[in-house]
Amino acid sequence: xxxxxxxxxxxxxxxxxxxxxxxxxxxxxxxxxxxxxxxxxxxxxxxxxxxxxxxxxxxxxxxxxxxxxxxxxxxxxxxxxxxxxxxxxxxxxxxxxxxxxxxxxxxxxxxxxxxxxxxxxxxxxxxxxxxxxxxxxxxxxxxxxxxxxxxxxxxxxxxxxxxxxxxxxxxxxxxxxxxxxxxxxxxxxxxxxxxxx
Amino acid sequence: xxxxxxxxxxxxxxxxxxxxxxxxxxxxxxxxxxxxxxxxxxxxxxxxxxxxxxxxxxxxxxxxxxxxxxxxxxxxxxxxxxxxxxxxxxxxxxxxxxxxxxxxxxxxxxxxxxxxxxxxxxxxxxxxxxxxxxxxxxxxxxxxxxxxxxxxxxxxxxxxxxxxxxxxxxxxxxxxxxxxxxxxxxxxxxxxxxxxxxxxxxxxxxxxxxxxxxxxxxxxxxxxxxxxxxxxxxxxxxxxxxxxxxxxxxxxxxxxxxxxxxxxxxxxxxxxxxxxxxxxxxxxxxxxxxxxxxxxxxxxxxxxxxxxxxxxxxxxxxxxxxxxxxxxxxxxxxxxxxxxxxxxxxxxxxxxxxxxxxxxxxxxxxxxxxxxxxxxx
Numbered sequence: 250x251x252x253x254x255x256x257x258x259x260x261x262x263x264x265x266x267x268x269x270x271x272x273x274x275x276x277x278x279x280x281x282x283x284x285x286x287x288x289x290x291x292x293x294x295x296x297x298x299x300x301x302x303x304x305x306x307x308x309x310x311x312x313x314x315x316x317x318x319x320x321x322x323x324x325x326x327x328x329x330x331x332x333x334x335x336x337x338x339x340x341x342x343x344x345x346x347x348x349x350x351x352x353x354x355x356x357x358x359x360x361x362x363x364x365x366x367x368x369x370x371x372x373x374x375x376x377x378x379x380x381x382x383x384x385x386x387x388x389x390x391x392x393x394x395x396x397x398x399x400x401x402x403x404x405x406x407x408x409x410x411x412x413x414x415x416x417x418x419x420x421x422x423x424x425x426x427x428x429x430x431x432x433x434x435x436x437x438x439x440x441x442x443x444x445x446x
Numbered sequence: 447x448x449x450x451x452x453x454x455x456x457x458x459x460x461x462x463x464x465x466x467x468x469x470x471x472x473x474x475x476x477x478x479x480x481x482x483x484x485x486x487x488x489x490x491x492x493x494x495x496x497x498x499x500x501x502x503x504x505x506x507x508x509x510x511x512x513x514x515x516x517x518x519x520x521x522x523x524x525x526x527x528x529x530x531x532x533x534x535x536x537x538x539x540x541x542x543x544x545x546x547x548x549x550x551x552x553x554x555x556x557x558x559x560x561x562x563x564x565x566x567x568x569x570x571x572x573x574x575x576x577x578x579x580x581x582x583x584x585x586x587x588x589x590x591x592x593x594x595x596x597x598x599x600x601x602x603x604x605x606x607x608x609x610x611x612x613x614x615x616x617x618x619x620x621x622x623x624x625x626x627x628x629x630x631x632x633x634x635x636x637x638x639x640x641x642x643x644x645x646x647x648x649x650x651x652x653x654x655x656x657x658x659x660x661x662x663x664x665x666x667x668x669x670x671x672x673x674x675x676x677x678x679x680x681x682x683x684x685x686x687x688x689x690x691x692x693x694x695x696x697x698x699x700x701x702x703x704x705x706x707x708x709x710x711x712x713x714x715x716x717x718x719x720x721x722x723x724x725x726x727x728x729x730x731x732x733x734x735x736x737x738x739x740x741x742x743x744x745x746x747x748x749x750x751x752x753x754x755x756x757x758x759x760x761x762x763x764x765x766x767x768x769x770x771x772x773x774x775x776x777x778x779x780x781x782x783x784x785x786x787x788x789x790x791x792x793x794x795x796x797x798x799x800x801x802x803x804x805x806x807x808x809x810x811x812x813x814x815x816x817x818x819x820x821x822x823x
Contacts, residue, residue, distance in 0.1 A: 293788075299793065302790075308819075313790040322778075
């Protein structure tokens, strides 16, 4: 099986067995398939891209073509053990509303995103004077799907405002885990486990 | 492993049986006896867990994968059904049943009313999609099939698949609903009314009592022409015909079929009347117009599927304006709200509503994966 992206590997490890999960922005369903096979999870997915949905359904997964910005409202409160949003937050039109739905639908929510305050990005911006193009964020200003860049500190203060509790957090440099110290400066990716306060 | 079904005359091609019934119709009528014309392909496995029911559309029939007895043409869904296809007689026991109200052998307005000894004509009760499904359930009882691995249908077939899941949730493990809807819209009803009025305006219709006389073929042909437009897309029509003239270099300044598209529609209308009964067209379009799955639940579609264990797979096509993607999405939202296992994708095709009957490799890939996932559970 294809190795999972590092942030997905963390989520796959932390999800408890037999859980009901909703993967928002599930792509072609790699994480869902892994959770089904290794954790016996009852996994559902939502994905915008039709080709990815077709691939996921052909894999035998329950995936609906839909948009996190508009199609989460119908899911009842607490209808999943976990709602998962991996590397999708920064592409949504209203990340605040999407996060509200996430912690409403899932009793817990996993959210992973690229940290826009990582030092290479700061460096590129400060000295290059251009929108950063890095390995972690390879798009140019005009073709990036990332329309709401967020930093780890931004995210934490948002959670504070919304009274959303952090129940777990993991940080990555490349595919290596790193500890919490100076995460906002040093981590390329962050994974949070959240619960509505 | 499989039953020896060669001896079992209930299974096979071009079957017809009369069931005692009755079917309790939505109108209040208890209809009996019930004629059922159907075909089966493939064999039931030992635990009878591989039965797939295919439901046909408005003018379809039970000849899914075998030649049509009137037109001689290949079955209407050989792209989906056959050896090596997603619905495969080497793996599945496939059943297709002519819907009640139709004219290919199941009870319909052209059938003989045992009480009068004459065709029912307008004496046939008005039926609904749910009634069609109830009649199908009777036939499955007769075949000894309690649970279906899947119910699969496009267009009106999809309405039946949804109704199966709503009426008999314990008998349906999976439902595949393609290019369909959970209710007929005002626009859907409007187009059907045009068709019905065309039939009833034909003097030969004679209040439906035309059996043994000339049939209202002109009216039925017009009904078919109007409906056929709704099965295509503007882009598809433009690509296929544009403004090209039919076998002529200049406009005739008359009312011949100058344009290719006119000639095509006339041909569609004329060839249709050879194989379809005008009264059946009235009854089945009525059933579709009455269709609104949420109606018994105060308009809340999610309640229709509350607690369902059935898995659903919905597919729509982006150029289908008869049952547009928004209708499938409405069903998906209801299924999500009900906590059902649902898959949905909108596929791209220039061919409008008819896309589900045409070559669509992505559709086949999805249906195949969806069915196999159900089989491995």
